[in-house]
Amino acid sequence: MNMPWNLARQTAREAAKPLDAVEVALPDAVGLALASGVRALASQPACDTSAMDGYAVAGPGPWTIVGRVAAGDPVPGVWLGSGKAFGVATGAPVPGGSEAVIPVERTSVDNRRLAGEAVTGKHIRRRGEDWSAGDELVPAGSAVSPAVLGLAAGAGHDTLLVRRRPRAAVIVTGDELLHSGPPRPGRVRDAIGPMLPGLLAGADLLGTTHVRDDPSALADALTFDQADVLVTCGATSVGPADHLRRVLAELGAEILVSGVACRPGHPMLLAVLPDGRCVVGLPGNPFAALAAVLTLLQPLMNTLSGHTVRAPITAWLGDVNAHPKDTRLIPVTRTGTEAVPVGHDRPGSLRGAALADALAVVPPGHLGGEVELLTCASAS
Structure with missing residues (x-):
């Protein structure tokens, strides 16, 4: 029996733990x-600082100018008494006792005597105003x-x-696949392999392996132990060339999700090998594979990456002929608060997804209302 879509996505989120913590230089983070x-x-600012070019003053004016400080200078070693002023640059530390800074354009100076209008506390950024140390x-x-x-x-x-970034490897199966040139009768271009690197942009993609519809070749590919996640394309259904479930059983894998009540993409699966590596099985139809990426692969990758689950993006969607039992994922564009279907949503075609901003999650029996939107962005 196929697992409900929401439960399948939650299962993917809980299938693994965040990967190791590493310390990296800022640009690498x-x-x-x-x-x-x-x-x-440290506190920000680290000391009382001028927010303007002008004069720090204390007490009522006019004021006598007794010094000047520039950005980058140390805190002046004087206390600004009443009736005194200190020239300051933006970002410069102000002397102790400063009550306000008057912008230079609002002042006049005559023989070291400063005139202007001061507003207590104005244009001084106090120590720790943005944050305190710790x-x-x-x-x-x-x-x-x-x-x-x-x-x-x-x-x-x-x-x-x-x-650290998750490490992923892709295994593309299918005797019928072409990897260059136009499709021809009996042969189709692989559309999933080229799509996946962009959807795995938050991971280190270790490579893509193409195997024939042969269980021993698939088993060999699944023994690759450098990846945290193995992503298989095709072979997830129950036809004569669909070997993935049998191969996983022979390898001692625990299958956590074996089919999802979702259209397209219901043959998708999620398994964990005995050594902890995860296997996400994508159906062979390209749009169904994209649905599986958003349902299982990206939630799993986000957990491994340590990302906090974000609040869902939603929009209003009208009656779109919802399925009575299964969740539908349909390509939509977003106009204001409304999602508009773009059509072209057959399991074997990415045309609708290519035209869409997102896939709308349409629950069973939906007749109109708010729905979640899944963006076709990378896992990070």
Whole structure:
């Protein structure tokens, strides 16, 4: 009996644990998931700092200018008494006792006497205003975006502790497949193999192996032990050339998902080999294979990568002839808050998916309402 779609995806998320934590230099962390939160190594700002070019002042004006400080200079070793002013640059430390900074364009100076209007607290960034030393700035499980990278550098970090990338290997099966040139009667181009690297962009792809519809060749390919995840294409159904289930049984694998109540893609499967390597079986039809990637492979890869599960993206979708028992995944474009089907959703064709922004998850019996959208992006 095919597993409900939501349960299958949850099973994939729980099929493995996050991979090892590694410490890497900041530039090498982009796209990876934090294995521990980013904490500030120093307060920001580290001292009271001017937010404008101008004059730090204390007390009522007019003020006598008693010094100047530039960005990068140490904190002035003076206390700014009432009626005194200190020239400051943007980002420069202000003297102790400073009550406000007046922008230079709002002042006039005559023989070291400063005139202007001060607003208490204005244009001074106080020590620790953004964060204090020890504060957690980004939680574990977050993806390291360019902004996170810059924040980590600003907080004092030269390295980050992240989860290593999953290692994946692809096995494409099928005597009928061509790997170059146009299809011809009885032979079809492999569309899944070229699609997968982009969907595995968050992983290290160790290579793609093409094997004939031969169980011993498939078994040999599955013995490759350098990958965390083996992705097979084809051979997942119950026809005479569909050997994957039998080969997995002979290898002692535990099959966690053996078919999903999903259209397209119901013959997809998920298994764990005795040494802990995971096998995701994609159906041979290209659109069905994409459905399996989004249902099983990407949730598994996100868990291995250590990424936190994100809140789902949703949109309103009308009546699309939902199946009474199975979940449908249909290609849609998004216009505002509404998802619009693009058609061309046969299991063997990627035409609709190529035109779509996402696949809408249409639950059984759906007559109209909010649905989840799955973007066809990489696992990271």
